[in-house]
Each structure stands twice: as structure tokens, then as C-alpha cells.
Amino acid sequence: MRISFKINGKKVSVDVAPEARLLDIIRDELGLTGTKEGCSKGECGACSVIVDGELVNSCLFPASQAEGRVITTIEGLSLGDKIHPIQKAFIDEGAVQCGFCTPGMVLAAKVLLDKKRNPSEEDIKKALSGNLCRCTGYTKIKNAVKKAAKKR
């Protein structure tokens, strides 16, 4: 079937198989490889994208349900050298190591900060809890989110 949706500010129209996942469309059809596949079961959060303002695991999200939605992937947060303040905070705070969880983490932080201007420590922990990171111990990621919140 053919579906249309808005991704990173652009309208797109793609043919999708009934069993296709949003992740497959994003990575394979649209070539947006910043969205990662870590577990295929909605357990790790590496495939997180924003759909209508909410963080979703694109590996669990049927592509057919993307019709008419507004989607943001990690590619939508930067343009050339211009990056989002959350991304800047991740860089400055040393919140990046292997980088595989990073796109999902940044988007999780964005959804939080879009909803809450001054999140508490608990808010931050909760917002990041669906995104696994094996490298950093989360401390510097939490610091980056706090820093980005202050700059808003």
C-alpha cells in the first residue's frame, strides 16, 4: 500500500508491505541510517524516533500506521554544521562513546525537553529509561540533558 507522511519537515510518499516496520521504511526506503536497530523487540531504544511528538520504537511501529503522521529522526535535528542544542550538550558533556545509542538518546531527551522546560533528575531518568546505553553509565548523558534544559 502507499502511504504519505511528513518526515524531518518533508512530505514523502512510499509503498509499504503490510508487515513492514517503520524502521525498515526509514532506513531502507528513505536511507536515513541514523536510526539504529539494536534488538528488534522494543527493548533497547536504539531505533527511537519521534512520531507526533511522542518517542516510539520504530522497530515495533507498523509502517502502515505512519499515514498522515509527523515524524522526526535524528537527521531532522541538524543541518550541515548547525546542530540542535541537545546535540551540542551531548558533545560538550562527553555523553558520547560508541555512539550506537546516541541518536535514540538525543531524541528521547528532545521529547522530554519539548514537554518539560525544567525536568527533575527523576524526570530525566524516566525519560531515558527506555534507551539502553552500555558505554557511559548514563551520568554524562544525564548531565547533557540538564545542560540542554538550562540553555533553553
Next chain:
Amino acid sequence: MKKSNLNSVGKSEIRKDAFSKVTGRSLFINDVKFPAMLYAATVRAPKPHIKILSIDDSAAKKLNGVQGIYYAKDVPGDNRVPLVFQDYPFLAEGTAKFQGQAVGLVAAEDPETAKLAAAMVKIKYRELPAVFDPLEAMKKNSPKIYGKDNIFKKFTVKKGDVKKAGADIEIEDVFSVNYQVHAYLETQGAIAVPRDDGGMDVYGSMQCPFYVQDAVAKVLGQTYNKVTIIQQTTGGAFGGKEDVPSIVCGHAAMLARLTGRPVKLIYGREEDFRSMSKRHPGWARIKYGAKKNGKIVSCKVKYVLDGGAFATLSPIVLWRGTVHASGPYEIDNVLIETYAAATNKVPCGAYRGFGQPQIAFANESLLDMLAEKLNMNPARLREINAIKKGGTTATNQKITESIGLRKTLALAKKSAGWSRKWKKPSSKKGVKKYGIGMASSIYGVGLGAGGQHLAKSGSFVQIEPDGSVLIAVGNTEMGQGARTVLSQIAAETLGAPYELVDMMPTDTSRVPDSGPTVASRTTVMSGTSIMKACKAIRGRIDKVVRQELNEKGKVLSKNGFYKAGNKKAAYADIIARCWAQRVHLSQAGWFRVEGTTFGEKDGQGNPYFVYTWSTMIAEVEVDTETGLVEVLNFISAHDIGKAVNPQQVEGQIQGGGLQGIGYALSENLVVDGGCMRNPDFAGYIIPTAMDSPDIVPIIVEEKYPKGPYGAKGLGEPPLICAAPAIANAVYNATGKRLNDLPLIPERVKCA
């Protein structure tokens, strides 16, 4: 604080790879495609120990899009994975020894078809007697799966005489630890691309490109000069991408050769759990003898690792565990006997700490038990016995430099408020109980005598006409920060601005075999190799500087300028001048380690060239009704010689610390009768942001004069003694000692 003369080393420079990673532009192996690329899937053994009678793949071969299905008989070269021993076949021959062992490979036009075809291959088999417990495996009448005794390797360390130690008090106990899964977020993967000269290029997620080059050359029967391995941006490794990418890349390369097309092989999460290496489960019996004043006079250890079905890295993992089995203490009489045994389970291998976390849990737990028996504060017992300058290790190695163990103890204690907070366990009341515990460790940096043949490192440094610098090494960036730290070392030595220096993706055709990226060795090994190359180039630059400034004497560099006498010249101008004069601004570096020793009979000698020293303190709250342990505060202090990039050092301490906390409390892989029961993140619980305390890093810098700018190694120590620190804190809270990891709620509650 003394003002540093350094320009880049010692500063928290921004990571070289941070921008591409936060923008999602970094290309991991699954993000890469080649024209006409095929996709691979693996046919795996259905039971832990089988004789393969026949294979029926007729239905699978008929699937639309299947290009071919291949087995051991189709391997173009040698079917043995080149590791310590040569017992592990790329594809099973006749028998398979663990559930999930690779039997066949499918190449198809798309990944779904490849997976479907692999699932449709029918292996007809007869089950063979199997053994799953390493202690059982070592018994006389057990089924034999390796040699005559199922023992891959054994070691003995004998110092003094434990029988004549003259102890006033003795204490002995038995400890065990379970598996730990690396749980890197990016699963294993590779793409092999046939070359027009008959060679093979292999791109992949890996730690050790030269191991992979060896493996691909062997499996293809090809000379090394026609096999190039290029490391792709790698999404975490922690030891899990040390030896196993040899298999993954070997499989992809074999299929690429047999089909003549590029082949991509990416593991799913469950497949990765089932077939890739793990931290070894371990068992230990330890006995300490001490004088009444707390001086430990003897340590007797029997330590057994569960190696799994093939030797892979078990011999060398066991060796590291052996050498460190009596902890960071000076003990005159030591007897350590260790074994790695074969079982019909997934082969275990390298994981951050490499045989040390298992035994550290045992000896640091028993040390606290000894302190209690002596009626002594456990911190005091550690202070009394800590190896001091001029003291000796279990292997009788005299430690003469860079020994900051007592400093880590003092600073960790101060940060935690240990003297105020530590109380005997008997004084605790209530459902939720507070406890505090500590543990210390010694860590031999690099491969040591057990891997001296690999203790080398090549590098290449080139200054371009515009002043930008490219460096190449044989070690890899896998998230730990090597690209950044090595760029800092090059910038510092050359006098170049950090922003102008960057490391190339690691590629086996750029530098000679530099050994593996393991053992916390990259900063020292590649760092020293780069420094040697940079110093040679710098000598040529300095000549031009003196000429240009018309000065004699030493040339210094500061903030993008070279200085001689009281004159200075800009870096960019000098480099332009060098190029105008056709000065040779590139250099290959080479560094090798000599002189590490280990006596085969008694394990005496100097196994490592330098040690990193660590102390951790955990504060916990134990809910005695649910058995849940919450880590309230975690302090992790390490003497690493010199922090080249303090921010990245903190990241290593925090990340390693949390892996240690997971190992202690929640990570519990269940393998029952050789069958893995929880091969996913829903069943195998790694810490999330919700479960994680802020880990407090403490950096101690007792300079190692032979290291680059005084640096030693750091990657592994932050994990090693985390579990015993927590176990000791749990005991301090509850008064109940738990001798088996992990401390899952069931165990804590029932204790």
C-alpha cells in the same frame, strides 16, 4: 595545582567522533551497502552436543533468491579459526559441541530470505553425551569433549610455602560467579567485498582487525597482502569483538568468495546472545592466613573457569586471572592453581577485566570476612596489606614505580566519608538497611608475558602541506576514545593544534600487525608508537624552526607556535616552510615491549611492565522484604599514571563501573542443560538510567615514566572490583554473606 606545560594532553578535548555520532551520520556496518550485495544467515546446531548424520537443504535451496548454502566441505582454505589453539572450526565438521554452533551459511538476495532458508535447513543428528558444569567436566568419568581431561589449560603460581606461613588465623570459603554478556548495543556484523585483484576487503564491527586478517586469509587460503580489513565505526565491544569477529568476518568472506559478490552478515540480538563469547562463569576456593595484627601471610587459591565448547581465548583469560588471583596485596606465601575446563556451552572469551572480575569477587569478599574475624575495619586491613613501593606481587615481581594503590584507598575513603559511615553489620535495624563496602584491585596493563608475541604496535604519522595531520594505528576506536586520545598525543608531540589532527579508520593495509585492541593497552602501546613517529618528524621540524628564527637550542611549542630563545613562529608557517624545503614530514612508528616473564612451573616472574591500581566504595540500601539492592553512591578511584583526557577517563570509569554494578546485581544469563533461556534484553537485565547511581570518578596520577606523558591503562579496571565492593556493602547492610553472583533479589531475600 602545578601549571601544566602541556598543550593538549591532560585537557578534556572534544571527542573526534562526537559530532558524527550525535548527528547520526556515523556509518556502522549495517548502514553500509555495496552494489549487487548478498545477505547471509547462519545455520546453527539445534542441541548442545550432536553428531551430524545428514543435512537436507533441498527445500531451502528452492526458495526464490537463495544463491547458495555452504558447509565445512566448501571452505576454500583452512576451516580452523586461528586463535590460541586451533580447535574451533568456522563451520562444524561431523559434530557440533554447543547449541548455536555454526554448521552452515546461506547467501541470498535479501536478509529475510537468507534467514528463512537457514531456518528451513534440516540437520539430522544423534545427540551425544554432554557436560555443562566445569567441575563435573574435570571429573574422571565425565564425557570428554576436549583432550583426555576436558582441561584447556592450567597454571600454577607458587611463592614461598603456604604450609609454613605461620598464620594465627585462617579463613576459607567457596565463591561462584555467573556469565556476563557484553550487551554492546550494536550486534556483530561484517561485509566482505571481493576485489578485482583476486583479494578480499572486509569491513566490520571489531576490536582486532589483525586477528580478522589472519582469520580471513586462513579461511580463504589467501596471502595476507590480498586481504584488507577495515574497521567500521563500532558500536561497543568490551571484549566481545576481540576474537568472534574473526568468525563473523570469516563467514562473510567465505560466502563472498564462493558467490563472487559482496556479502553482508549482520547478527540479530538473540543470535548474538546465543553464539558469541561471554565472560566465563567461574568457581573459586580461597584461603587466607593472617597474623593477629592483620598481616596476611598466606593465600591459597583454586580457581576454575567454565570455558565452553572451544578454547578460543580461555587459556589467556585464565592466565590473567591466575596472575592477579591474590589481589593487590603483599603476601609472602602464595599458592594459586587454576583451570579452564571445556563444557558443551557457548565458548567464553574476552570481557573487560579478562578473568579478573571473577576472582576479584572471591578474594575481595574473603578479605572482608577476614577483617571481621580479626575484628578490624576492612579498610584498615587493606591498608596494612596493600603493595607498597619496593613490595612484591604474587609472582614475586618487585614494584618500583607508579604505585598509587594507597592513594586510591585514601581518596575513596575520604570521598565516601568511610570513617564516619562504616559500622559493624550487627548494629543495623529496620526493613531497609544501609550498608557500605569497598574493594581494591591490581591490574597488569597490556598483554603481559602471556601475550608477549603480540606486544607490539605500529603507527603512521603524516603532516599534510596545510598543516593538518593524519595518524594511523593498528588499534581501534570502539567507543573508548582512542581516536581522541591518540590524536591528543600526536598533537602534543608534534606541536600541532589538536583540531588539525585526526586518526584514520583502522585498516590493516596502513600499518603492520599491531596486535589486538585489548588489555587496556592502546594508550600505552599505540600512544608510544605515535610518540616515536612524531618525535622523529619533530626533530626535522625543529631544525627548520631554528633556521627560520636564527636561534640555537631547544625548540618548544605552545598554543600553535614554535618557540626558540625568545622568538616564535606560527605552526602553519613552519609547516609550509618545511614543505617548501621538501622536508620529510611523515614517519612510521614501531614499539614493542620486552622483558615480561612468567615461569611455566612456579608462575614466578615479571608478568606485566606496569600496573593500574584501584579502589571502589559502594553505598547500598537493601530492602530485606523484596531483596532489592539499590546502589546509593558509588566511588571509583584509579591510579592510571596520567589522564590524557580527563573527561574521557571519567566516561570509562562511569561506564565500566555501571557494567560492574550490572554484573553484581542484575545480569543473570540462564543456561540450563546447555540451552540459553533468556537471550534478550527483556530476560537479561542490564542497568537502565533508572537503576543507575551517579558514579563518582577519582583520578590518581602516579606517573609511569615510560608511558606516553606518564599514562598507564584504564579501560578494564573500572569494572574489576565493582561487584565485591557491592557484595561487601550488602553484607555490611544485612550481616548475611552471599558467595554467588549475581546478587539477584531472590538470593538477597533468601539469605
